[in-house]
Amino acid sequence: MRKSMGFLYGATLLIAYCSISYELLLAQYLSVLLGNSIHRFTSTLGIYIFSLGVGAWWAGHLKEGGARHRYLLRIEIALSVLGMGIPFYLFGSEALIRSFCEWKQIPFSSGISTSLIWVVAHGLMVSIGFLSGMEVPLLMDLEKAQGGSTTWVLPLDYLSSFLGAVSFPLVIYLGMGLLSGSAMVGVLNGISAWMLSRVGSEPVPGYTRWGIGLSGLGVLLWVFEGASHGWLMRVFL
Amino acid sequence: MFSSLFLASYGSLLFELSLAKVFSLLSDDGVLWESLTIGVFLFGIGLGVLWGNRSSMQSISLASVEKYLFFIGLGSYPLIEFIHIYYRIYLFGFNAHSFWILRGILGALEFLPLYGGVLTGLEVGLLYRRHTEISGHRPSMFFCLYEFGAVLAAYTVTSVSYLCNSDSLPFLLGALCHGWIYTQMKRPFWGLWKWKLACLALGIIGLEGGNRWMEQWQLKTFYYNQPQVTQRDGRVFIQPFGLWEWVWRQKEYPAVERLHSHYQVLDLVSDTEGKEWALYLNHHFQLSTETEYAYHHALAAYPMTVAHIAPKTILVLGAGDGFLVRELLKYPSVEKIVLVELDPAMLEWAKGPRFSARNEHSLFDSRVEVVAEDAWWWVRHHTERFDAILLDFPYPYGSDGLRLYSTEFFSFLRHHLQPRGYIALDVPLWLGASGGSNEVLLATLQAAGFPHSLGFQSGGETFLYTGVDCAMEPPPWTKQDMITPIELPSVSEGTRGNHLLHPRVLGFPDRLL
Numbered sequence: 230m231r232k233s234m235g236f237l238y239g240a241t242l243l244i245a246y247c248s249i250s251y252e253l254l255l256a257q258y259l260s261v262l263l264g265n266s267i268h269r270f271t272s273t274l275g276i277y278i279f280s281l282g283v284g285a286w287w288a289g290h291l292k293e294g295g296a297r298h299r300y301l302l303r304i305e306i307a308l309s310v311l312g313m314g315i316p317f318y319l320f321g322s323e324a325l326i327r328s329f330c331e332w333k334q335i336p337f338s339s340g341i342s343t344s345l346i347w348v349v350a351h352g353l354m355v356s357i358g359f360l361s362g363m364e365v366p367l368l369m370d371l372e373k374a375q376g377g378s379t380t381w382v383l384p385l386d387y388l389s390s391f392l393g394a395v396s397f398p399l400v401i402y403l404g405m406g407l408l409s410g411s412a413m414v415g416v417l418n419g420i421s422a423w424m425l426s427r428v429g430s431e432p433v434p435g436y437t438r439w440g441i442g443l444s445g446l447g448v449l450l451w452v453f454e455g456a457s458h459g460w461l462m463r464v465f466l
Numbered sequence: 467m468f469s470s471l472f473l474a475s476y477g478s479l480l481f482e483l484s485l486a487k488v489f490s491l492l493s494d495d496g497v498l499w500e501s502l503t504i505g506v507f508l509f510g511i512g513l514g515v516l517w518g519n520r521s522s523m524q525s526i527s528l529a530s531v532e533k534y535l536f537f538i539g540l541g542s543y544p545l546i547e548f549i550h551i552y553y554r555i556y557l558f559g560f561n562a563h564s565f566w567i568l569r570g571i572l573g574a575l576e577f578l579p580l581y582g583g584v585l586t587g588l589e590v591g592l593l594y595r596r597h598t599e600i601s602g603h604r605p606s607m608f609f610c611l612y613e614f615g616a617v618l619a620a621y622t623v624t625s626v627s628y629l630c631n632s633d634s635l636p637f638l639l640g641a642l643c644h645g646w647i648y649t650q651m652k653r654p655f656w657g658l659w660k661w662k663l664a665c666l667a668l669g670i671i672g673l674e675g676g677n678r679w680m681e682q683w684q685l686k687t688f689y690y691n692q693p694q695v696t697q698r699d700g701r702v703f704i705q706p707f708g709l710w711e712w713v714w715r716q717k718e719y720p721a722v723e724r725l726h727s728h729y730q731v732l733d734l735v736s737d738t739e740g741k742e743w744a745l746y747l748n749h750h751f752q753l754s755t756e757t758e759y760a761y762h763h764a765l766a767a768y769p770m771t772v773a774h775i776a777p778k779t780i781l782v783l784g785a786g787d788g789f790l791v792r793e794l795l796k797y798p799s800v801e802k803i804v805l806v807e808l809d810p811a812m813l814e815w816a817k818g819p820r821f822s823a824r825n826e827h828s829l830f831d832s833r834v835e836v837v838a839e840d841a842w843w844w845v846r847h848h849t850e851r852f853d854a855i856l857l858d859f860p861y862p863y864g865s866d867g868l869r870l871y872s873t874e875f876f877s878f879l880r881h882h883l884q885p886r887g888y889i890a891l892d893v894p895l896w897l898g899a900s901g902g903s904n905e906v907l908l909a910t911l912q913a914a915g916f917p918h919s920l921g922f923q924s925g926g927e928t929f930l931y932t933g934v935d936c937a938m939e940p941p942p943w944t945k946q947d948m949i950t951p952i953e954l955p956s957v958s959e960g961t962r963g964n965h966l967l968h969p970r971v972l973g974f975p976d977r978l979l
Contacts, residue, residue, distance in 0.1 A: 249504075249505075249508070253501060260869065261842075261869065261966055261967075263843070272620075272621075274620045275617045275620035275621050276617075278613050278616045278617045278620065279613065279614070279617040281613045282610045282611075282612075282613030282614050282616075282617065283610070285608075285610045285613060286610035289610075316967065342847075343847075362613070380519070383512075383515050383590075384512040384513070384515040384516040384519075384587075385512070386512070387508045387509065387511040387512030387515060387587065388508075388509055388512035388513075390505070390508040390509075390512075391505040391506065391508045391509030391512065392505070393505070394501045394502070394504045394505025394508060395501065395502055395505040395506075397501050398497045398498045398501045398502070399498075402497060402969060403969060403970070403971065405968075406965070406967055406968030406969075407967040407968070408967050408968070409968075458965075458967060458968070461967070462874065462966075462967075
């Protein structure tokens with residue numbers, strides 16, 4: 230039981246770190262794609278938090294009982310995939326939209342390509358925010374189901390968010406770079422999925438392999454950051 | 467219950483975001499201080515929630531927490547301004563030590579978001595308990611409502627600063643929210659307390675007036691009360707004046723005209739006679755009417771001389787004040803200038819009477835096409851080619867604005883150059899006592915396909931000239947022009963440039979804040 234709660238709280242720390250890191254990463258990526266970094270930070274924060282709220286509300290509509298544990302695992306896996314893929318998704322979509330507009334001879338001044346890029350970029354942000362918003366209510370339910378009397382999930386969530394916010398400008402933004410940062414955060418989400426699959430009296434089958442596999446993929450992306458960066462810039466430029 | 471939830475999160479986030487904004491303005495490093503402030507705030511919330519779970523804290527009332535949040539919201543802005551004034555008078559000295567002292571002071575002031583976060587954490591715990599008592603264990607609805615308040619706060623901070631031209635009003639709005647919840651806890655809304663709430667709101671409006679006075683005192687201290695010896699009316703002044711003397715002496719100096727735009731803070735600082743003035747963006751010096759001619763003339767004229775071309779089409783990025791365009795329009799070969807400026811407020815000032823008298827109405831010239839757009843976005847989505855591209859952005863001393871000095875951005879610019887075209891930009895090529903020689907920027911240019919660059923200076927300002935296949939031989943120096951070439955450092959093997967997805971700070975100059 231203690232080991233199970235340990236996995237739960239460890240996963241909470243990782244999940245909270247990843248959630249704040251996604252928001253800060255997205256703000257930087259969107260300022261690259263859409264320009265205007267000063268405004269971008271505030272509007273990204275606003276839309277992301279709105280999506281968190283919608284996700285939290287939706288979590289209340291999910292099936293009760295053991296199914297919520299599985300939902301949480303699926304959310305972590307989805308976030309791991311999305312998180313690692315943020316740069317590829319954004320820059321790839323932007324290149325596709327640009328090519329489409331050139332093929333259809335749609336002028337840039339019409340605003341159609343800008344609008345499409347905006348929709349795609351914010352669609353990703355809303356998706357990540359929505360999934361992240363479901364996490365804390367589901368974690369609190371899981372903690373209650375495991376017999377936790379005092380909720381530690383909430384304070385750990387905030388404490389880990391602090392670590393994420395402080396480490397972002399120095400470790401991720403100026404240190405690792407955005408690409409490696411995205412890969413790292415995806416790895417952490419994969420690890421959190423693995424840890425959550427160990428919560429409870431028996432590990433949840435199937436999800437352990439997913440968690441390990443995604444973490445491995447993230448590590449590969451991290452290691453081959455140079456090649457990924459070169460490919461992305463060729464697509465982007 | 468629902469309104470309290472919403473107002474609680476709205477007020478708390480208003481407080482945190484306003485703090486982050488003020489800190490990033492004072493330090494000129496938005497990425498670091500916004501991330502740090504939100505992080506410390508979240509840490510405080512975590513501590514507050516943990517502390518609130520302890521049985522010894524079960525008796526603490528929501529009303530008490532709201533009261534403390536109310537007072538911290540009211541007092542934070544004047545406290546920060548006062549401490550900054552003290553720093554500028556007694557601790558600032560135009561050297562690298564001052565920069566670290568300021569960072570230390572702002573780091574110490576992080577106790578404000580920490581304290582606010584702890585109180586917010588206590589508030590969250592108490593509100594959740596009340597929510598559970600009323601509607602059962604439903605964390606999803608609780609967080610949903612809490613997040614919606616936070617969303618509105620994010621948009622309020624930028625909108626209020628822009629619409630009301632004030633940094634302090636969001637603090638007071640946040641305090642008002644907590645004050646409202648306090649009155650709700652103590653008494654129901656209907657009844658005598660309705661009038662007391664009205665008095666509260668009026669009191670806050672009065673406080674905003676006090677904050678505006680405080681802001682002017684801080685701005686005058688920043689711009690006028692600097693280490694210097696001045697002479698006026700036959701009297702010699704040795705500055706900075708001490709704190710208490712400055713309180714009454716600052717009335718002798720003209721008010722600093724401040725404008726909050728969506729993108730930056732613009733300050734117009736006049737001399738005591740009101741004849742000359744200077745423009746600052748986010749506290750960074752941009753131009754002064756006394757010295758701007760030498761700067762803009764050098765940036766316009768020298769690259770043309772080196773390149774041996776008479777450019778017909780010129781792209782100007784930044785320089786929304788119109789002075790650079792004024793110099794370029796003096797050349798008869800120029801047929802078209804496209805000016806891309808991010809901030810419409812800057813363009814509005816540039817077209818106004820004060821600037822137009824100096825820039826000779828350059829932005830109204832038929833050859834000039836003015837575009838209010840992000841330079842990155844414009845360059846990325848247009849294909850027009852130019853004979854010359856001139857950059858006049860605020861230099862990114864910290865991690866903000868690195869995007870416009872990245873390998874990828876310069877690669878885009880390369881595709882906008884005509885054959886034998888050139889790029890010129892204002893760059894601090896020597897970085898003072900803190901060392902460094904801007905190798906990073908040179909490495910960035912090389913990675914972008916500009917293997918060779920030339921440096922030149924005029925009146926203490928330094929510039930870079932570069933291109934792909936343009937001439938690179940500096941002309942013979944003449945005393946008349948006072949524009950001299952300067953030797954650039956060689957880029958060390960393995961120096962990594964500044965890339966879009968892997969940014970690198972462009973040297974680390976002595977800070978002037």
